[in-house]
Amino acid sequence: MFEILEKRMLAESIWLMRISAPRVARAALPGQFVIVRADQGGERIPLTIADYDAAEGSVTIVIQTIGLSTRKICALGVGESLADFAGPLGRPSDFVTMPLDELRSRRWLFVAGGVGAAPVYPQVKWLSEHGVRCDVIIGAKTRDMLIYTDLMRQAAECLHIATDDGSEGFHGMVTALMKELIETRGEHYDECVAIGPMIMMKFVTMTARSYSLPTTVSLNALMVDGTGMCGACRVSVGGRMLFTCVDGPEFDGYEVDFDEAMRRQAMYRTHERNALEKHKCNCYGE
Amino acid sequence: MANRIPRVEVREQAPAVRATNFEEVCYGYDRDEAMLEASRCLNCKNPRCVAACPVGIAIPDFIAAVARGDEQAASEIISKDSLLPSICGRVCPQETQCEGSCVLGVKFEPVAIGKLERYVGDWKIANAPAAVERPESNGRRVAVVGSGPSALACASDLAAMGYEVKVFEALHKLGGVLVYGIPEFRLPKDKIVEREIDSLRRLGVEFETDVIIGRTLTIDDLLDKEGYDAVFVGSGAGLPRFMGIEGENLNGVFSANEFLTRVNLMGAYDSESSDTPVFVGRRAVVVGGGNVAMDAVRTAKRLGAEAVIVYRRSEAELPARREEVHHAREEGIEFRMLTNPTRIIADERGWVKGISCVEMTLGEPDASGRRSPVTVEGSDFEIECDVVIMALGTSPNPLIASTTEGLAVNRRGCIEADESGATTRKGVFAGGDTVTGAATVILAMGAGRRAARAIDEYIKGL
Numbered sequence: 001m002f003e004i005l006e007k008r009m010l011a012e013s014i015w016l017m018r019i020s021a022p023r024v025a026r027a028a029l030p031g032q033f034v035i036v037r038a039d040q041g042g043e044r045i046p047l048t049i050a051d052y053d054a055a056e057g058s059v060t061i062v063i064q065t066i067g068l069s070t071r072k073i074c075a076l077g078v079g080e081s082l083a084d085f086a087g088p089l090g091r092p093s094d095f096v097t098m099p100l101d102e103l104r105s106r107r108w109l110f111v112a113g114g115v116g117a118a119p120v121y122p123q124v125k126w127l128s129e130h131g132v133r134c135d136v137i138i139g140a141k142t143r144d145m146l147i148y149t150d151l152m153r154q155a156a157e158c159l160h161i162a163t164d165d166g167s168e169g170f171h172g173m174v175t176a177l178m179k180e181l182i183e184t185r186g187e188h189y190d191e192c193v194a195i196g197p198m199i200m201m202k203f204v205t206m207t208a209r210s211y212s213l214p215t216t217v218s219l220n221a222l223m224v225d226g227t228g229m230c231g232a233c234r235v236s237v238g239g240r241m242l243f244t245c246v247d248g249p250e251f252d253g254y255e256v257d258f259d260e261a262m263r264r265q266a267m268y269r270t271h272e273r274n275a276l277e278k279h280k281c282n283c284y285g286e
Numbered sequence: 287m288a289n290r291i292p293r294v295e296v297r298e299q300a301p302a303v304r305a306t307n308f309e310e311v312c313y314g315y316d317r318d319e320a321m322l323e324a325s326r327c328l329n330c331k332n333p334r335c336v337a338a339c340p341v342g343i344a345i346p347d348f349i350a351a352v353a354r355g356d357e358q359a360a361s362e363i364i365s366k367d368s369l370l371p372s373i374c375g376r377v378c379p380q381e382t383q384c385e386g387s388c389v390l391g392v393k394f395e396p397v398a399i400g401k402l403e404r405y406v407g408d409w410k411i412a413n414a415p416a417a418v419e420r421p422e423s424n425g426r427r428v429a430v431v432g433s434g435p436s437a438l439a440c441a442s443d444l445a446a447m448g449y450e451v452k453v454f455e456a457l458h459k460l461g462g463v464l465v466y467g468i469p470e471f472r473l474p475k476d477k478i479v480e481r482e483i484d485s486l487r488r489l490g491v492e493f494e495t496d497v498i499i500g501r502t503l504t505i506d507d508l509l510d511k512e513g514y515d516a517v518f519v520g521s522g523a524g525l526p527r528f529m530g531i532e533g534e535n536l537n538g539v540f541s542a543n544e545f546l547t548r549v550n551l552m553g554a555y556d557s558e559s560s561d562t563p564v565f566v567g568r569r570a571v572v573v574g575g576g577n578v579a580m581d582a583v584r585t586a587k588r589l590g591a592e593a594v595i596v597y598r599r600s601e602a603e604l605p606a607r608r609e610e611v612h613h614a615r616e617e618g619i620e621f622r623m624l625t626n627p628t629r630i631i632a633d634e635r636g637w638v639k640g641i642s643c644v645e646m647t648l649g650e651p652d653a654s655g656r657r658s659p660v661t662v663e664g665s666d667f668e669i670e671c672d673v674v675i676m677a678l679g680t681s682p683n684p685l686i687a688s689t690t691e692g693l694a695v696n697r698r699g700c701i702e703a704d705e706s707g708a709t710t711r712k713g714v715f716a717g718g719d720t721v722t723g724a725a726t727v728i729l730a731m732g733a734g735r736r737a738a739r740a741i742d743e744y745i746k747g748l
Contacts, residue, residue: 043561084458086496228683230544231526263636267537271563
């Protein structure tokens with residue numbers, strides 16, 4: 001059992017949880033994820049790692065309550081435990097094994113959408129700790145839905161905020177802000193990393209491509225085991241069938257078939273809606 | 287003495303009933319039936335069944351004990367060579383092993399060796415002592431990776447020798463393929479698998495779930511940081527294979543592993559107690575002819591779909607256990623033999639609406655000795671379906687080999703190990719599907735036991 005050490009609401013329906021998981025905390029690297037199960041009978045769901053502390057033996061996850069399983073997790077409180085917390089899974093981000101000289105010679109732009117800010121954080125933190133310059137764009141619908149801005153401001157060289165309604169920062173989509181930074185303000189980037197909703201990653205990749213900016217995306221595919229056994233997370237990358245859990249979760253955005261990935265992600269949507277309606281819900285996580 | 291009575295029929299759930307539930311198909315023999323069936327054995331001087339058993343169980347001896355009503359003795363005889371008789375009795379392909387070599391089978395029906403083994407195995411579980419004397423610890427520690435048949439067998443033997451054994455399982459539940467792969471209707475989980483694991487617990491074996499070796503811990507961590515003297519890798523088969531045809535990423539196409547894992551491991555057949563969804567559609571086509579294909583197609587049927595097997599060779603070449611094919615037919619599974627998919631057809635929303643196939647004919651024998659299927663030109667046709675399940679075997683999971691220095695893999699990507707299970711890395715042993723590729727429970731169990739002996743010798747030599 002994996003005890004919940006801390007639980008905080010970051011924005012409406014978005015929760016942060018710090019979990020006691022010493023083995024995962026010691027092994028985790030940027031880019032990896034965990035598989036979480038709330039209770040016996042619970043679904044195994046993949047969640048990206050938002051932070052890890054090997055000394056304390058804790059791993060931080062950020063969850064948006066969208067279906068029954070995420071609600072079940074968020075209904076648990078400090079002192080209670082998750083039934084399962086397995087990881088770290090997936091390949092770490094490529095940069096953790098790249099020569100530091102090479103990394104430092106490049107300027108990175110991270111583009112985070114919604115809860116995607118959480119998994120971007122350990123990457124930016126790792127890079128800035130290793131003396132690599134990175135700018136970050138965090139996008140959200142409105143200012144109340146922005147998360148991780150304070151931590152990111154500390155870790156990034158420059159944090160840019162975009163809100164769809166203009167309630168904070170740049171008024172518009174993250175892609176428009178990318179354009180503004182590169183075209184109007186003359187910023188130059190060598191690498192782009194986009195993490196967020198599939199549709200956002202698709203458009204960030206398209207925008208980045210128009211500037212020939214290499215783009216890495218982190219896919220949040222459906223999974224069951226997360227170790228390569230089931231193949232539920234398969235994705236077309238450059239025309240090849242790959243498994244998000246063992247070959248990813250990070251891929252070259254230029255090569256990913258996003259439309260297929262989005263279609264596959266929605267496979268159980270009807271089922272999820274029904275399950276949620278059927279569920280006698282007392283877990284709006286107070 | 288042997289007699290001329292016919293093979294004692296085993297009681298089963300009626301096909302029409304069992305096709306709608308997940309209860310075990312076969313009830314097994316009761317004591318009278320077992321004793322009667324056991325009396326059919328000729329007790330051959332030179333028993334061909336023993337030679338045909340992958341682990342060489344003294345079959346006539348245990349059957350003689352059953353015939354005289356001495357289950358305890360029968361159980362002890364089997365235990366010398368097999369640790370999981372209740373499981374192997376249910377899942378071994380007896381028709382190509384022991385029963386396939388039974389002399390009685392030449393003219394009559396072979397002795398029901400599998401059913402008798404199962405009878406003894408179930409007796410052993412039902413009569414297991416509440417506590418066993420734990421062997422005195424020899425202070426040496428062995429880590430076992432995985433909790434399927436090879437891992438359980440290795441752990442059990444090592445614990446009995448006095449080793450402190452800890453099993454690391456990647457999933458949340460113990461049992462490996464016995465739990466995520468083989469369905470409840472063929473191998474009951476609580477009644478059989480969980481009880482076998484309990485018996486290891488009583489021996490002092492420790493278990494830790496949610497640990498992915500190669501990610502959470504590496505083999506090196508186990509040897510260097512966690513203080514194990516040796517490691518056994520029994521991590522199982524690996525990644526599901528697909529055909530490489532158009533449409534395999536459509537919604538409604540699953541690997542058999544995914545489909546079965548959702549249903550077996552996650553319990554998706556019972557939506558009251560499980561949150562995991564499974565989509566079975568109205569008509570499911572399962573591609574393949576092995577045991578996994580039979581498990582998948584019969585599971586689809588039980589979930590309410592019309593269920594079809596598509597296999598590129600003919601019935602004679604079906605690699606599945608004969609009993610499973612027979613049961614599947616009884617349950618109303620449609621078999622489309624000599625049929626090979628060429629493309630999966632999408633509807634306008636990207637979901638499966640059918641599968642294009644060609645007819646096949648059997649040509650010259652291939653390397654495996656089976657006649658290889660050849661496409662009949664111009665024979666294209668479509669089968670309407672909304673789910674396609676690929677049961678085409680697996681390719682090795684690279685996770686452990688790629689994170690362990692000095693651990694060699696063979697051409698197929700399986701971990702290289704000698705007959706004893708020793709790998710190219712000192713102190714690391716391996717066995718089961720991770721070495722052989724997908725095979726049988728009994729071969730995996732045998733490999734786990736051989737590795738236990740090799741590990742014992744290795745550690746004594748340290």
